[in-house]
Structure formats: structure tokens, C-alpha cells
Amino acid sequence: MIKVEGLVKSVQDRVILKDLNFTLKQGEIAVILGRSGIGKTVFIKTVAGLLPYEKGIVEVDGMRVNPYNYTDMKIIWSKIGFVFQYGALLDSLSTIENIGFGLKENGFKEKEWKRIAFEKLEAVGLDKSVAGLMPAQLSGGMKKMVSLARALALSPNYLFYDEPTAGLDYSMVVRITSLIGNINKILGIASLIITHDLYLAKKFRENIYFLKDGRLVKPPKKVTLEDFYDE
Ligand SMILES: Nc1ncnc2c1ncn2[C@@H]1O[C@H](COP(=O)(O)OP(=O)(O)O)[C@@H](O)[C@H]1O
Ligand SMILES: [Mg+2]
Known part of the structure; x- marks a missing residue:
């Protein structure tokens, strides 16, 4: 399980994440939606131990995520697969x-x-x-x-996807979205998806959050995602 409690994270003196709480259980799939520049990548990298944070608790299977503790991070990184926004291939x-x-x-x-x-x-x-x-x-x-x-x-036990469908044409968006769902279902890998793509988000809408003002909020059931997004 991934547990985030009271996370506070600034980038260059600007608070990006404020008292943020989040959990991801074994086998779950969660989607975090939010506008460009709101802090989605900062969030996912912080949870993955790729960026330091000032306050709060970030844990993976009961182990504290601390980018300065290389011994622990090696164990944590062996459990997390990261799909970077631009692929980051060599x-x-x-x-x-x-x-x-x-x-x-x-x-x-x-x-x-x-x-x-x-x-x-x-x-x-x-x-x-x-x-x-x-x-x-x-x-x-x-x-x-x-x-x-x-x-x-x-x-990995966990897969983190940063904007897996950004910049792709529609048929590829459909293909990648179904692949993400199958990997979660068939291999049982818990997945955290960061996106601003409503098509992708709607496919996994059971567990969807918006990143707003540095916190995660659940969209109200009665409101469509489009309406909530436009606020
Ligand atoms: N390395 C960096 N140096 C300066 N500012 C950064 C850096 N990384 C992110 N930021 C700032 O932090 C904010 C959140 O960025 P990011 O998490 O990349 O947004 P998102 O992924 O939601 O589009 C943005 O305002 C961005 O300009
Ligand atoms: Mg980003």
C-alpha cells in the first residue's frame, strides 16, 4: 500500500502540495486529474522518492520514502515502475x-x-x-x-504513469488506455495515473481525484467531470 499523509512540498519557495492525503491499495487503480502546471508531476515524483519533501508521511508498503536514504530507496524503487511523460528512453x-x-x-x-x-x-x-x-x-x-x-x-507492484496519453492521436490513446486497464486487471499491479485527459480518466472513474490548490479532492458524484474541470 502507498500512504501519503499531510504531504507538503514546495518548488523554489512556492508551495505546490499542501497537506495532501492519498492512499493506493494493492491492485487498485487511481487517476489524478489536474490542469497543466498544477503539480501532478511533482506529486508523482515525490511519492516515487525522486524529489524531496518538507513535511508529512510518504510510505510504500510501510517503508518511509526518503530520497536521501539510498538503502531504503533501492528496496522501494524495486517495487515501483515509472512510465515517464516523454518515455525517457536512452x-x-x-x-x-x-x-x-x-x-x-x-x-x-x-x-x-x-x-x-x-x-x-x-x-x-x-x-x-x-x-x-x-x-x-x-x-x-x-x-x-x-x-x-x-x-x-x-x-513492479506499483506502476506510476505520468501523462500516458499526452500528445498521442486518438487511436493510440484508446490503445494505451486499454493496455493500462489490462495490465492492472491481468497482472494485478496497482496503478497511479496522472493526467489531464478526460477520456482516460473516465475509463477509470471509480477512483478519481482532482489536484486543486495543492490538495486532492474527489469530484462530487452529481457533477460531470467536464463541469468540474471547467470551474
Ligand atoms: N524543476 C523545476 N524548477 C522550477 N519549477 C518547477 C520545476 N518543476 C516543476 N516546477 C513548477 O512546479 C509547478 C508544478 O509543476 P508540474 O508538477 O510539472 O505540473 P503538472 O505536471 O501538473 O503539469 C509548475 O508551476 C512548475 O513550473
Ligand atoms: Mg506534468
Whole structure:
């Protein structure tokens, strides 16, 4: 379980997150909606231990997230797969080497990391023929899928998605949205999605929050998401 209590986080003397509370249980999927620049990426990176915070509690399976405690963070990072907004693939590595990168770093032999990497390539619905392509040869949607395959390679308990559908055409938005749902359902990986895409949010509307004024609020049941978004 991920637990956030009373989180306070500033960026350059500006308070971005104020007394924020959030929980994500095993197997759950949560969506956090919010306008551009409101602090969604700051939130997800803080929970993942990629940014420090001033106050409050952030815990993953009972362990305190503290970016300055490398020993603990290594354990926590082994449980969290992060799908970055722009994919964050390594330009000089092929698709399959990108997917297997973390495995290689963790000492997997070539035969083994390649086997797992190909399995994850297939799991995200990409053809074997893209394995040798370089990131520059991939479309925006394919980069996100490779980034997702890489996150899956280390068998995470939690997946964090930062704007998984941003900048994609509609058919790719539909494809990635269904992939996110299937990964959660089939593999039981708890997922936290940060987005400003109402299509994506509506698909997972059982557990949806808005980030507003540094806090998470549940949209009222009677109001449509569009109305709430426009406020
Ligand atoms: N590294 C940084 N340096 C300066 N300001 C930043 C940095 N990262 C984020 N911010 C500021 O913090 C706020 C929240 O950013 P972010 O979390 O990226 O928003 P979102 O993901 O919701 O679009 C923005 O006003 C942004 O300008
Ligand atoms: Mg962002």
C-alpha cells in the first residue's frame, strides 16, 4: 500500500502540495486529474522518492520514502515502475536494450534479460520486429509502450504513469488506455495515473481525484467531470 499523509512540498519557495492525503491499495487503480502546471508531476515524483519533501508521511508498503536514504530507496524503487511523460528512453540503445536495461543493471545475464524483455515487448502489444529499432525511429505512442515494457520488466507492484496519453492521436490513446486497464486487471499491479485527459480518466472513474490548490479532492458524484474541470 502507498500512504501519503499531510504531504507538503514546495518548488523554489512556492508551495505546490499542501497537506495532501492519498492512499493506493494493492491492485487498485487511481487517476489524478489536474490542469497543466498544477503539480501532478511533482506529486508523482515525490511519492516515487525522486524529489524531496518538507513535511508529512510518504510510505510504500510501510517503508518511509526518503530520497536521501539510498538503502531504503533501492528496496522501494524495486517495487515501483515509472512510465515517464516523454518515455525517457536512452537514445543510444535499441528498443530491446532499453526494455532490458534495468535487468542488465541488476545482473541478469544476456540470455535471461533478453527473454524477459521480449516477453514484455509482447505484453504491451508490440511486434518483435521493433526490437532492433532505435528510439528516434519510434513514434510517440510506441515510445510510451516501450517505456511501459521497461517498467514492467522489473516486475513492479506499483506502476506510476505520468501523462500516458499526452500528445498521442486518438487511436493510440484508446490503445494505451486499454493496455493500462489490462495490465492492472491481468497482472494485478496497482496503478497511479496522472493526467489531464478526460477520456482516460473516465475509463477509470471509480477512483478519481482532482489536484486543486495543492490538495486532492474527489469530484462530487452529481457533477460531470467536464463541469468540474471547467470551474
Ligand atoms: N524543476 C523545476 N524548477 C522550477 N519549477 C518547477 C520545476 N518543476 C516543476 N516546477 C513548477 O512546479 C509547478 C508544478 O509543476 P508540474 O508538477 O510539472 O505540473 P503538472 O505536471 O501538473 O503539469 C509548475 O508551476 C512548475 O513550473
Ligand atoms: Mg506534468
